[in-house]
Amino acid sequence: MSDLMSVGLSGILASKTALTVTGENIVNANTEGYSRRAVDLQEARAAGNVSMDATQARTGNGVRVENLKRAQDSFLAGTLRIATSRAQELDTLSGELSQVSDILSNTDTNLSGPANRLFDAFAQLALQPDADSAKQSALIEAKNFASSASELAKYVESQRDHALTQIRDALTFVNNLATALGGINQELARSVAGSSNKVGLLDERDRLLTSLAEQVRFTAQERTDGTVDLYLGDSNAGRPLLEGSKTVALALQQSGTRLDFVLDPYGSPQITSQITGGRVSGLRTTYEMLGRTIDGVDTLVRGFADAVNEIQQSGVTGEGLPGDPIFSLTGITITAAPANLGTAKLTVALNKPELALNQRLRVKFDDAGTPTLTQESGAVLARGLSAIEDYGVKLVVEGTASRGDAFTLDFISGAAKSIKVALLSSNQFATGKDMLIETATTNLGTSVLSVATAVERPSRPAGLEQIFSNTLTADRLVRPLRPGALTTIPAGINDLTLRSFDQPDLATVNLSAADLQNLHSLEIKLTDGRSVTVDLTRADRSSLQKIVDGLNRAPEMASLGFVAQRRGDALQIVAPGAGRLVGLNSAPSGSVVLRAANGSALSNAVSLVAGERGDAVRLFTRDGVQVSGPPIADSEAAALLTVQNGFAVGARYVPPAGSGSYRGLTLFQLAYPDGVNATQTAGAGLASASLPLDWAAHGAGPVVYSEGTAYPGRTATLTLTAPDGRIFTAMPRPDLLNQGDPASAGRALLDALNAQGASAGLVGDLIPAASSGASATLDLTVSLGARSFTVRVNATDDPPNYARASVTVIALDGGEPNLTGGISQDGRLVLNAPRSLAGERLLLGGNSAATLAALGMNGVGSSQLSGTTVTALPGSGSSFQVTLGGQTYTLTANGSNALDVTDSAGASSSDLAASFEAVPGGYQLRLKTSPALAGTAVTSTGTDAGDFGFTLIDGFSARIDASGLRLSAGSASPNLSAHLAFTSPIASEVRLQGPLPEDLLLVSARAAGAGIGAEWQSVDASYTPPATSVKISVSSPDASQPTRLLLTFTDETSGDVIGTREATRTGGAFYVNGKGFNFTGGLSGGLTAGDEFRVEFGKGRPGDNRNAAELAALAKRSLFGSGSASFLDLVNAESAKLANDVQITKTSLTAAELTRDEIAAKYAEKTGVNLDQEAGDLVRYQQAYQAAAQVLNTAKILFDAILQVR
Amino acid sequence: MQIPTRQFAETQLRSMSSLQRELQDIQIQLSTGKKILHASDNPTASIEIARIDNQAAVLARDKNALQFTNGRLGLEEDMLGESISIVQRLKELAILGNRQITSQDRANLTAEARQLEGALEDLANTADESGHSLFAGFRTNLRAFAENPDTGVVEYQGDSGTPVVPGNEDTTRSVDHGGRIFGGVRTRTGLTDAFTVLGAFITALDSGTGIADAQVKLDALAEHLNTKQTEVGAARAAIQTRIGLFAGKESALAARREPLAKPVIEQLGTKLQQGIAALTAAQQSFIKTIDLTLFKFLS
Known part of the structure; x- marks a missing residue:
């Protein structure tokens, strides 16, 4: 009985368990991730050694729950996860891109609408170029376009940034899931197989795996205990994301626009x-x-802005002023690879705009320092600087590149976001063309004139104040920090003076890397009140590059054209060289202020270091003609003459002519030797008869002029020292440099020195002060050759100051005196004879000692060329060579006083006479040239010069010419020395008097830049350059050849003939260059003598709509040259590109979702709960339970029956 | 095969959501009149529509330029017509002045001639609605014709600029400049201009001598102006033709655009009805099916 009861009991218990499992299935029918469970019933067998009865041995002990089964299909689960990953990937992509695609495709929000409205406005402007309403409308629509482009770019960028944020969040989630799965793995390893706990853990594991599959595709490798190892991707190769309970973090690494997973x-x-x-x-x-x-948007916007600006800049406003760019946007971004080892820096100009379509290029240097230009993909485009330039990218390399150094050239980034309207007024729309060709109505011929290029026109005069303070003091300077064009001096500036200063206080701002660690923000204050604040809180403070990036992004910096660059461990704010026009308002220490916005002291973090020497003032016209300053090297010119620097397309470098005028304006150039206290010393005497002190050799200009004004702080000292130690002249006087004023004493002295060189001039000693009561007039008798003169020295002071007296020379023979006299500024009487009297003795005989003493002429002898005193005549046959006018003469002693003079051919010469004259203590050699060679330098070359007494110079000359200061000696002297010293804070100066007829570009070609001050009389905002017109007249110069015609090009303003060219009756092409004009054109059709054409420039023509029509026509024109499409079509193509991608993604998504749903259905069929089935099970197990109970009841009845047996 | 209860419900609900989305799209298409709601639904058609719209915009601009120019040429034509009338009257005065008349009559004739000269000068100085000279070439800020204070002769002040017609630069001429309209009058003695002819005529009329010669020149001037008027008329006719062509192009573009961009209302209506029916059926079948559970019978 007990067995039957046990059997019945086991049935009840098993059924109850089954009912519990069924109930759990029912209540979890809608639970996500729940797998259906079922009990595994097994017959409970009796142990073999328990029963003594054979019958017992054949029966069991009822039923038992062997196991709790979990409905599962590992293969389907894995397949489902793969399908889930794919569908989720596409769903994400589709969802994210759809929003942007809708915005890009909508003409209300993409660029089509604003562009069409702008083209409408341009078209209206073309119809009514003189209507204010049309111009206003065009300006508004240009602003709308810029704003729309900027907003669109910002929106797409924000969506891209949002995707980045989501990636980071998703990776965090992935890492959390992996960690959670690691925990589940631990639990699973500990749990008992078939237990309810294990089954629950497996469900949880699968739920986590499903979540993980939604984030990233992976491969799960399951072990027998239910734990899983996870590998990214579709195989179990590589490093696992999860192994047992050990997880490996997954992170994002961003480098520029490149994303890597680590x-x-x-x-x-x-x-x-x-x-x-x-x-x-x-x-x-x-x-x-x-x-x-x-x-794509950046490329389009840059291309559009460039095209609009190009048209605009090719035209003129209704007032005749050249068009300024309508749009402004960021320039080319050059990024050095972080691993670069060399010091090379690049500046880049793009010669072919369509190259911007490449978007980004790379430059990489090899062992030899040769750059190679490649696409981002690595495809080589050109190798070597010239080949790269031929390709269309002009590279200038500064510094030295190491092997493998690389740079990224980004032509487009930020263009759309940064675009702005640069025009300040609607009147700045260049609606017309500068040139108007007129055909005389009286022409009999039918020829049509075409002119491609003609003359450079100036731009609107404005903006100079933003850089210069209109003062020539050194308290406000402009400093370019890299080579390149500094600024544009617009036409219309009156009486411009530019001065470059040697300004030691010019600041280069250096921030050390360590100092930057504590900054929250950086504020750069400019002297004009503007400031730039760079937020550093979001930057990785250990990275200077972030700060550099921040500076570059700062709007004010951008508007000033700054590029901050990293150099070593310090930060330098430098301006781009060939790339931009730049100017930093700077001043001595303190005017460029860097300070922390949080108020912390930065005094230790900022250092202001001295700038280098001042630069020369170099001015260029837009077509590359250098107007002032020393010439630059061709390589520098190549880097400088770019469109970005403001030069005209095709500008060619023309070195300065060095003349004193420029297009009718007086051009003064004042150049000074470089260096503070620069000293030029002749060394130990004038071994050569000529000593050039060439100022130009010191980096200053070639010509020295002045108007007679003293320059601030400038002093010059010229000292000539005679062999006996007597200082001939010492002039600590600025007027030495003021020799442009003939009335100045300095000029008189120089004239005197010049005249003295080969003449009989005399210079006295310093005139002593006269005693009171002395005569106001002193007469000095002088004889020169056969003539005699009275030199009258007349002083007006009391007591008379002969050092400031006037000097008059009177010829005693009543003729014109050929002797001049004057008082040098340092107070000496100077007498000069003309060169024609060279060699004639100038004597002071017949004067009282008192007169000679009063005028400092005591002991002053003849200036005839003489040697020093020798005690004996040279031995017969000894010789001495001198050069005279390039010829060498040999002087040979013959025992008498007179020497034999022979030329290089050995012939006796009358060019030079040489004889010894007995003097007290010995003899002196006198040299006398023929009058024809008077003034010609005589140079001793013989080794026996000492024997001949040629160790002293009595005469010399000084002059200032285009080569600088030149000193010449009449003969050799080992002892005479010259010393010239300067002190000046000014390096050079250029002055242009009158309104500038065209723009000039002020350029600094020096790497360290220069301080330059500018001063001008006025900036006339309404200044309109004088109109220019050229008449082309056709004539027949030779009646016998009527078919031979002559074209005469005449500047109608000046009446000057620019040039003449021959032509035939059918016209022909011509090129005429001269007088500021540069004609390229041609005449086509019948040409007849008497025909006339006019080409007119620079006139305001409010009704001229030719350029406005070109702006409007841009709507139809290919944006990037032939083979391209119009801007609007390209905008459509760009939006269609994304729409296509979205469509493809959506299609793929539909397929992926179908696949996923199908697999999910199959998987659900295997693992899901069907309530009908569970209801059936419920009934089934309930019946089993009831049946088992009945078994138990039967056992009880049987048991009771046995108990009732008596 | 066993369908899990949860999956059954989800599948049904998903298909109902799908039907509702379709109905919503139909509803939006009906309310907006747009066939393509998202460019990604049909990128090819989308770009084609955008291209057509851009072409239409270009066409509209070019047409507007033609209409504007036509208006300006109309002003020139009117001005020329009135100028011709003035010259005709001057010719009549010449006939009258060439007879034996009293000095008072001559003075009256001369006075009228001077008035007519002034009227012609006013016509030559016609301005547009903004007050800019219409016949001064590009120098619209100047009076096209003004009297030279030194010579007393009315001279052309403008330049030889002729505005281009945007979008139609190569095919259509714009208003001529005054130098060409009133200059280049070909006479037996060479080329001259209208105001020189008039000045000479008035002098002749006033003095009573040389009227015949002046009359010949007036004839030349009248012929010159007639020629100019004919030229303008021809230009206007050409513009009208082009405008007509443009209208045709616009229609063609609209015809190309409509099937791409506009939904067919009847089709949408049918689809809407079908969708509603399908959704209703799905909902009802879901309710009925979900209700068919074994538990219901067990209870």
Whole structure:
């Protein structure tokens, strides 16, 4: 009985368990991730050694629950996860891109609408170029376009950034899931197989795996205990994301626009390429595709802005002023690779705008320092600087590149976001063309004149005040920090003076890396009150590059054209060289202020270091003609003459002519030797008869002029020292440099020195002060050759100051005196004879000693060329060579006083006479040239010069000419020395008097830049350059050849003939260059003598709509040359590109979702709960329970029956 | 095969959501009149619509330029017509002045001639609605014709600029400049201009001598102006033709656009009805099916 009871009991218990499991299935029928469970019933067998009865041995002990089964299909589960990853990837991509696609495709929000409205406005402007309403409308629509482009770019960029944020969030989630799965793995390893706990853990594991599959595709490797190892991607190769309970973090690494996924970023970082599905992959693709969309928008906006600006700048306003750019946007971004080892820096100009379509290029240097230009993909485009330039990219390399150094050239980034309207007024629309060709109505011929280029026209005079303070003091300077054009001096500036200063206080701002660690923000204050604040809180403060980036992004910096660059461990704010026109308002210490916005002291963090020497003032016309300053090297010119620097397309460098005028304006150039206290010393005497002190050799200009004004702080000292130690002249006087004023004493002295060189001039000693009561007039008798003179020295002071007296020379023979006299500024009487009297003795005989003493002429002898006194005549046959006018003469002693003089051919010469004259203590050699060679330098070359007494110079000359200061000696002297010293804070100065007829570009070609001050009389905002017109007249110069015609080009303003060219009756092409004009054109059709044409420039023509029509026609024109499409079509193509991508993604998504749903259905069929089935099970197990109870009841009845047996 | 209860419900609900989305799209298409709600639904058609819209915009601009120019040429034509009338009257005065008349009559004739000269000068100085000279070439800020204070002769002040017609630069001429309209009058003695002819005529009329010669020149001037008027008329006719062509192009573009961009209302209505019916059926079948559970019978 007990057995039957046990059997019945086991049935009740098993059924109850089954009912419990069924109930659990029923209540979890809608639970996500729940797998249906079922009990595994087994017959409970009796143990073999328990029963003594054979019958017993054949029966069992009822039923028992062997196991709790969990409905599962591992294969389907894995397949479902793959399908889930794929569908989720596409769903994410589709969702993210759809929004942007809708915005890009909507003409209300993309660029089509604003562009069409702008074209409408341009078209209206073309119809009514003189209507204010049309111009206003065009300005408004230009602003709308710029604003729309900027907003669109910002929107797409924000969506891209949002994708990046989501990737980071998703990776955090992935890492959390992996950690949770690691925990589940631990639990599973400990749990008992078939237990309810285990089954629950497996469900939880699968739920987590499903969640993980939504984020990223992975491969799960399941072990027998239910734990899983996870690998990214679709195989179990590589490093696992999860192994047992050990997880490896997954992180994002961003480098520019490139995204990489890194396993174990804080341990052993390893970039993985196994991110192939799930949201993460979808978001990454979103990020990349939106990046391409941004590039596309940037390219279009840059291309459009460039095209509009090019047209605008090719035209003139209704007032006849050249068009300024309508749009402004950021320039080319050059990024050096972080691993670069060399010091090379690049400046880049793009000669072919269509290259911007490449968007980004790379430059890489090899062992030899040769750059190679490649696409981002690595495809080589050109190698070597010239080949790269031929390709269209002009590179200038500063410094030295190491092998492998690389740079990225980004032509487009930020263009759309940064675009703004640069015009300040609607009147600045260049609606017309500068040139108007007129055909005389009286022409009999039918020829049509065409002119391609003609003359450079100036731009609107404005903006100079933004850089210069209109003062020539050194308290406000402009400093370019890299080579390049500094600024544009617009036409219309009156009486411009530019001065470059040697200004030691010019500041280069250096921030040390360590100092930057504590900054929250950086404020740069400019002297004009503007300031730039760079937020550093979001930057990685250990990275200077972030700060550099911040500076570059700062709007004010951008508007000033700054590029901050990293150099070593310090930050330098430098301006781009060939790339931009720049100017930094700077001043001595303190005017460029860097300080922390949080108020912390930065005094230790900022250092102001001295700038280098001042630069020369170099002015260029837009077509490359250098107007002032020393010439520059061709290589510098190549880097400088770019469109970005303001030069005209095709500008060619023309070195300065060095003349004193420029297009009718007086051009003064004042150049000074470089260096403070620069000293030029002749060394130990004038071994050569000529000593050039060439100022130009010191970096200053070639010509020295002045108007007679003293320059601030400038002093000059010229000292000539005679062999006996007597200082001939010492002039600590600025007027030495003022020799442009003939009335100045300095000029008189120089004249005197000049005249003295080969004449009989005399210079006295310093005139002593006269005693009171002395005569106001002193007469000095002088004889020169056969003539005699009275030199009258008349002083007006009391007591008389002969050092300031006037000097008059009276010829005693009543003729014109050929002797001049004067008082030098330092107070000496100077007498000069003309060169024709060279060699004639000038004597002071017949004067009283008192007169000679009063005028400092005591002891002053003849200036005839003489040697020093020798005690004996040279031995017969000894010789002495001198050169005279390039010829060498030999003087040979013959025992008498007179020497034999022979020329290089050995012939006796009458060019030079030489004889010894007995003097007290010995003899002196006198040399006398023929009058024809008077003034010609005589140079001793013989080794026996000492024997001949040629060790002293009595005569010399000084002059200032285009080569600088030149000193000449009449003969050799080992002892005479010259010393010239300068002190000046000014390096050079250029002055242009009158309104500038065209723009000039002020350029600094020096790497360290210069301080330059500018001063001008006025900036006339309404200044209109004088109109210019050229008449082309056709004539027949030779009646016998009527078919031979002559074209005469005449400047109608000046009446000057620019040039003449021959032509035939059918016209022909011509090129005429001269007098500021540069004609390229031609005449086509019948030409007849008497025909006339006019080409007119610079006139305001409010009704001229030719340029406005070109702006309007841009709507139809190919944006990037032939083979391209119009801007609007390109905008459509860009939006269609994304729309296509979205459509493809959606299609793929539909398929992926179908696949996923189908697999999910199959998987659900295997693992899901069907309530009907559970209801059936419920009934079944209930019946089993009741039956088992009946078994128990039967056993009880049987048991009771046995108990009732008596 | 066993369908889990949860999956059954989810599948049904998903298909109902799908039907509702379709109905919503139909509803939006009906309310907005747009066939393509998202460019990604049909990128090819989308870009084609955008291209057509851009072409239409270009066409509209070019047409507007033609209409504007036509208006300006109309002003020139009117001005020329009135100028011709003036010259005709001057010719009549010449006939009258060439007879034996009293000095008072001559003075009256001369006075009228001077008035007519002034009227012609006013016509030559016609301005547009903004007050800019219409016949001064590009120098619209100047009076096209003004009297030279030194010579007393009315001279042309403008330049030889002729505005281009945006979008139609190569095919259509714009208003001529005054130098060409009133200059280049070909006479037996060479080329001259209208105001020189008039000045000479008035002098002749006033003095009573040389009227015949002056009359010949008036004839030349009248012929010159007639020629100019004919030229303008021809230009206007050409413009009208082009405008007509443009209208045709606009229609063609609209015809190309409509099937791409506009939904067919009847089709949408049918689809809407079908969708509603399908959704209703799905909902009802879901309710009925979900109700068919074993538990219901067990209870």
